[in-house]
Amino acid sequence: MKDLTNKLYRNHSLAYKILLFVSATFLIVYLFPKSGKFKYSFEKGKPWQSENLYAPFNFAIKKNQSEIDSEKEAVNNNAFLYFNLDSEVKPRIVSKYLEALKEVIVDSIPTSDFETITATGMRIIEELYEYGFLSEKYNFKDARNVIILEDRVEKFRTTYSNLVNQENLTTILNNALREDNLVKYKNLFASLFFDIVEPNLTYNKSFTESELNAELGKISYTRGSIAKETLIISKGEVVEGDKFQILKSLESEYESQVWNESNYYWIVFAYTLLVALALLMLLLFLRKYRLSVFEDNTKVTFIFFNILLMVLLTTLVVNYNSQYIYIVPICILPLVLKAFFDARLGMFTHVLTVLLLGLIVPNNFEYMFLQIIAGIVTILTVSELYKRANLFISVGQITLIYIVAYFAFFIIHEGSIEAMHWETFGMFILCGLATLFVQPLIYAYEKLFGLVSDVSLLELSDTNTKLLKELSNVAPGTFHHSLNVANLAEASANEIGANAMLVRVGALYHDIGKMKNPTYFTENQSTGINPHDELSSTESAKIIIDHVINGIEIARKHNLPDRVIDFIRTHHGTSMVYYFYMKEKEVNDTIVHSDFSYPGPTPFSKETAILMMCDSVEAASKSLKNPTSSKIDTFVENIINKQMVTEQFLNANITFKEIQSIKKVLKHKLANIYHLRIEYPE
Incomplete structure (x- = not known):
């Protein structure tokens, strides 16, 4: 176990x-x-490319969507509208009419016209309530069929055009008065009827929709069927008409719930x-x-x-x-x-x-x-x-x-x-706009998964960041050295197609560990006093080597990405602090090599290998006396060849050709840095 x-x-x-x-x-x-999944691919109007197809089982032929929509539209147009009839309204209106007529006859109507007026009014009421008077006007077509319900029982059927609403009242009054030569009583009739008329029909929406859904439910979504082993389509036959619909039905059957x-x-x-x-x-x-x-x-x-x-x-x-x-x-x-x-x-x-x-x-x-x-x-x-x-x-x-x-x-x-489905083009535009969401998504991924992108690298490359500002204040020589290394490394990375932004950021931060003991590094010794004079070679080597460990600690404290910390960890590989090693060797024959070697690891990518080369070349270039083109070439070759001999690039996926290209860039850059200008007369 x-x-x-x-x-x-x-x-x-x-x-x-x-x-x-x-x-x-x-x-x-x-x-x-x-x-x-239906194993055949087919297109309407194109020949059937596969072998003769026989029905693998019995299946129904499904109607296409246009047929179904057409049938639904027909059902909607022919469906009945249901209205509830209030049978007590009409008698009540007749009673109100007769009472109102008696009240106005003394003052407004001659006795000789009373019987004619009474008969005309009763005829108008009959016309208004023959089919029914609506409570409001509905947006239905005149030809729609209507069923009038009384106590939930069908009383009669008619069309919507026969039902009367408030807008029809004036027309019916005017027509009746013209027929009976009573136009002079138009105002009288208008005031009477507009006061007493009330609707006796109300639209029964729930019952109408229930009946409509029942009718829609009767629509068949299939037309006919295909028996098993029936030839559906032959090879080379054009897929169109019924053939296309049968194939779509078979495809749908394959993907059905059954x-x-x-x-x-x-x-x-x-x-x-x-x-x-x-x-x-x-x-x-x-x-x-x-x-x-x-x-x-x-x-x-x-x-x-x-x-x-x-x-x-x-x-x-x-x-x-x-x-x-x-x-x-x-x-x-x-x-x-x-x-x-x-x-x-x-x-x-x-x-x-x-x-x-x-x-x-x-x-x-x-x-x-x-x-x-x-x-x-x-x-x-x-x-x-x-x-x-x-x-x-x-x-x-x-x-x-x-x-x-x-x-x-x-x-x-x-x-x-x-x-053409032009709305699909709109979907592509929306897709493009949604793709722009990649920027905030990358930021979220960096926080969730601890990864680093070029966007973050760009932010880290800003020399105004808190950590780099601290480096420039505490160790100005190291900061200047880091800037020079960053420029060399970026140019080298561009030459061989490596990630120039990544290697530049790595170069800017690779020596931040020197902030802990800045004066123990030559580039920061502005006073001419060297504190190593008071230490043994072993102690000095330990301080120099520890700047890698210190750099990793500072980087983690400031939440630098692992990809950047890799440059701090590997920029010296497993090389030796050669100066103090040779100094110790002069006085001590039993030297422990590990005391003068960096802990590693060696570079494991093109970018970390580039930084090691550029860092070593830039640092050592300060010791050049009276540099010439040939001296610079020999100097670069010696430093990088020594790194190759000591197998510093063994784990880096970098080729000899790429190393030669990097050497060429470094030689050119150093030649530009040390180019002697002519002396101008005072």
Whole structure:
């Protein structure tokens, strides 16, 4: 048991990656829609490219959306409107009318016209309440069928145009008075009827909607069926009309809920295999080509987290409405990975993620083509992400590529631009705007995962930062030396294509440990007094060597990123403090070499190797007497060759050709620094 525990402890990093791999696989599969996939690809109006297709089982032919919409519209137009009738209103209105007429007859109406007026009024009431008087005007078409309910029982049927509302009252009054030659009593009738008339019909909205939903529920979404083994389409036959609809029905049947229930575990198993293969390829890529990333569990977790995030966003959109699929800013993934790692890793991860998403999105070939092309454009165009203008320009180019590629695909599918879905272009613009969110996202990732991007490096390169200001005050010579090394290192990095911003920042901070004992370093001894004269060689060597450890402690105290601390740790590698070593050797034959050697490690990247070369060359160049071009060349060659002989670059992925290029840059820069000007006459 103890052996097993020890073995697990020794391999805890690998065990963590296996756990991460398994967890990520099951999370992605969990997020995926669990449906079967139709194994054939087809397009309307194009020939069927596969073999003759026979129905694998019995299935119904589904109506297309336009047919269903047309039937729903017909049901909506022909559905009955239901109104409740209050049968007590009409008798009450008749009674009110007769009473009101008696009150005004003495003063306003001659006795000879009373019977005519009474009869006309009764006829108007009959006309108003023949079908019913509405409580308000509704926005229904006149031809809509109406059912009048009395005590929830159908009384009669009519059309909406026959129902009277307040707006019709004046017209009915005027027509009746003209027919009976009673126009002179127009004001009398108007005042009477507008006072006494009240509605007897109210719209029964709930019952109407209930009946409408019942009718809509009767709509059949299928028309006919296809029996098993029936020939659906032959090879080379054009996919159109009924053939297209039958194929869409078969495709839908494969992805239906019935299919899910009967084959759920097989589908999950198949998805698990595909996702596991994709993630395994990513881990193998990291192990073979990005070993430093593979060995860092935080970085591997970060990459898997970003893949999961893209899958989550995409599946949420697919489940909500797949037509919004292009709003998801997939290009954030290569942007983020390029910012923290490199372009090749960003592109590889992006392609694998798009392949995974191709399993669940509609029109998967079109989707994958668009996203992979957009990812390539992202990698090629986005450089120096810390410059805001670069990001905006790159996002504009990515959006343009989306639009152009989608435009081309649409023409291939439809053969014209008449039915172009212009709103999709708006989605691409929204996707571009969402991609701009990468800046705050990078900042959040830096805090969550302890990573560092070029944006943070730019901030650290500012010589007005608190730590660099303290260095310039406490150890001005060291600060000036660091600036010179930064300039040399940046030029060298640009020459061989290394990360110039990273190596510049590393150079600025590599000697901050000298702040603890600044006067023990030559560049800070302005008074001419050397405190090493009072110490033994071993003590002096220890103080010199300790500036590396002190630098790491100061860096951690000021929360400098690990990528920057690596430069402090490695800028002397395992080299010796040669001056004090030789001084001690003169008086002591039994020297402990470790007392005069830096603890290491040696540089393990191009950038840390560049800093070691530039630091040694710049520091030693101060000892040059009467420098000439040949002296400088020999001087640079000797220093860097000695570092190579002592295997300081053994773990750095830097080539001999790149080292030669760096030597050339350093020689040129030093020649410019020590160039003698002519003496001007006074």
